[in-house]
Amino acid sequence: MHLQLCPLQLEDFDELVSHAASYPPGDDLVGPPTPICCLVKTREEAEARLTFHFNKQRSRFTGDPTVRYMKVVETTNEKSSIISIARWHFYPNGYNFDTQIHWETHNHIPGQRIPQGFNIPLHNHILTTRDGARSSWIPANAPCWILMHMVTQPSHRGKGAAGMLIKWGMEQAERDGVPAYLEAGVMGMPVYKRYGFVQMGDVLEVELNELGLDMVFRICLMAYFPARWKGGGDARVG
Template identity: 35%
Template structure:
């Protein structure tokens, strides 16, 4: 059931830092955080870079969303959805050069172990290419909820937003889910395609990152 006190809105550029703070707080307890910042906690320079990247992606047309508790006006959750489709209007398939141009490894942060960082994103990109090929699709890149606002329905609302857009476009949706998040995505029609493990100890780190690759079929499929 939808919580009437919660509403989803597009993120404004001036709210990028607030989104970054929520993202950082949520990620700070995850194995993913240990990959991004394997050599120490991020500096203010790095956090400023993340904020700038969010603003840049908004300009590029990537959908950043915020979930707000309207009774307090507090941003309690956020998500990033990206619609990947051919640049040519009306094309049903993406040229492979466009696909490969999207599947690049981001620049590591100052606190990253460059080889560990590159290895994770190469693993994810390789699987994404195999699973999705040159089809257009919606990708859920990030979904974060402040710990003290979990189980209020914010995550479901943010996931539903992207699923509805994917259905309207007649394309699948894709997410690289944590073990904790996978059951929620399954309730929205995402199906497990593959489980991948990323062992940080190969680079002197701690922990194994388990990622469930999930695909929600297009409405017409």
């Protein structure tokens, strides 16, 4: 087994959708919060979810100048396959919610097929709340890197792919001398801490009861400060 880190290519989106035919339903690279907003039990449902999800990602790949998609490919004697992806962003003038949030939310497009059972209001609420909170902990108008999406196929976790994608972003932050930020699930926070990220303030709690899900979505706000960064880190905890 050999793992290789490299930029994601436009044609890779077809392979990512094809995972529905190669793996059990849900063993794919659709990242949070989509899995809790659109449950799948059959290959047909998995393919519909993957197609919908990666059509959005494909449009972002071609249209969002801030984005840097990276992938980890596993090569064995039999084949090579993408097992993990990340979507890092570089904002030379700082992150702006008003101009960027449309990339995260699913907005109605005439003729677009939405997978049956996809709770779009729930999906949009989680990401709008997450991204809207950035002004409270990420300095305005300050250059930064942000990790907004990273997922490894469940059947391939524990091989080191996530670490390769995390370290890639940290290397960009070190090169540019700017912080790197991310929002992590509570279960994923120890992974990022292992690589040098620190928690910033309190956990962000997103109430979902009014949107069809009896739970609270908890998000850890995290940052990595490179050695050359001249700012302060007063908000960090833990």
